[in-house]
Amino acid sequence: MLKKLKPLYFALDFQTGDEALDFLERHHLTGIPVKVGMELFYKEGPSIIHRLKENGHEIFLDLKLHDIPETVRRAMRGLASMNIDVVNVHAQGGEEMMRSAKLGLEEGAQDHVPILLAVTILTSSDQKMLEEELLIDHPLTDVVKHYGTRADKCGVDGVVCSVEEAEIIKKHTALAALTPGIRLPGGEKHDQKRVATPEKARENGSDAMVVGRAIRDAEKPGEMYRKIKEAFQHESINTHP
Template sequence: MNPSIYLALDFPAWEEANLFIERNGLQGVPVKVGMELFYREGPAVIERLKENNHEIFLDLKLHDIPTTVMRAMRNIATLGVDMVNVHALGGSEMIQGAKEGLLSGSHSSSRQTKLIAVTMLTSMDQAVMNMELLIPGDLQANTVHFAQFAAENGADGVVCSVHEAKQIKSVCGPSFLTVTPGIRLMDTENNDQKRVATPQFARENGSDILVVGRSVTQATNPKQAYLQVLQEWGNEHELKS
């Protein structure tokens, strides 16, 4: 999987998402489909995006007992998305079950959906982790720990903040994917993300795949904002103006 910029389609319905893509000339860019859009449209939205040649990160963050997650992943495998994720906090057996479901449900030996584990949400900081979740220790150390046991149990990569990506690479190996949301251009707001970074900082700190949302979708000129992300990341060739 080549380094890419996934555009978060955080829209309430397909009509709004498709209109945004068409109006701004973003056909064919890699996209992230989250709970809001998927729960409204279901698998049909994945088929429509695949018909338009979009790579797809299905961001459902599954977190349940291992058998339930395994069966859910068996169904998700038939959609043929590029990546799907679970919460690492679900534990090793759940991650193993997710991988088993993806492998058993896939109809293609050449194109397997990558299993990505969410470490700590980028909306969380040290205080939330320690005081609300009652998870002791350092945020970065815990994130690296989650990444390591996710790798040991079949995950192909993790969702993490840019600030942990380099250390995760050093522990889990260069082929272990680091998917980093919380990407912001210099002139945009952090909103509810606490551990954010620019595309250039991400590139220099071990990120393989970026997820960018409001910096593009709420920009005055979304296509120009996406091109700016590509330029800072160093992949201007991915989208032709």
């Protein structure tokens, strides 16, 4: 049975595993769902996954694979053997690659098959970039919808998209939507162009969020984590006391 996405993944944007684990412990965040991205995984390798698992964390391994189908299948087979919970590919890799990714996860899975997400358009991209740099002459929202419907055909479990496009994904596919670019009102955008609040994410149909700097750089990261999670779940908490 497929596991469900957790409501909030804290992005471990740290240079070393020791830094990440120390931060989690100091701010009473041990055991929360986390996202391990390229920076940390390429530095530490599989050891950081094992260390986090020992501390009870569910792990979204955010490597955004994008390569020829057979390479992605073999890579996913190896990643699945580490007992990760969520992993992703770029939807731009095409249908055959997405199917191969799913197959690799099934081949390498131990206790459960990891959730497979397809990245649509990065939140650091905008319409101008699509047209001038990638030569994609379609509205960004149409591109996200197209990638999402393609992913839905390939056995992918969900997509990574901005909050702005989550509503489109939920309307046209059966996929889960995980949304980065989350900021509390007044928060900085940093290098992301399409951002939103946790409340807006919920309203647009997001199933889960990824938050990094807004938590990491807060004066009290533990409190900020809980505040963002509560803001996202507030409606369901009121409905189901």
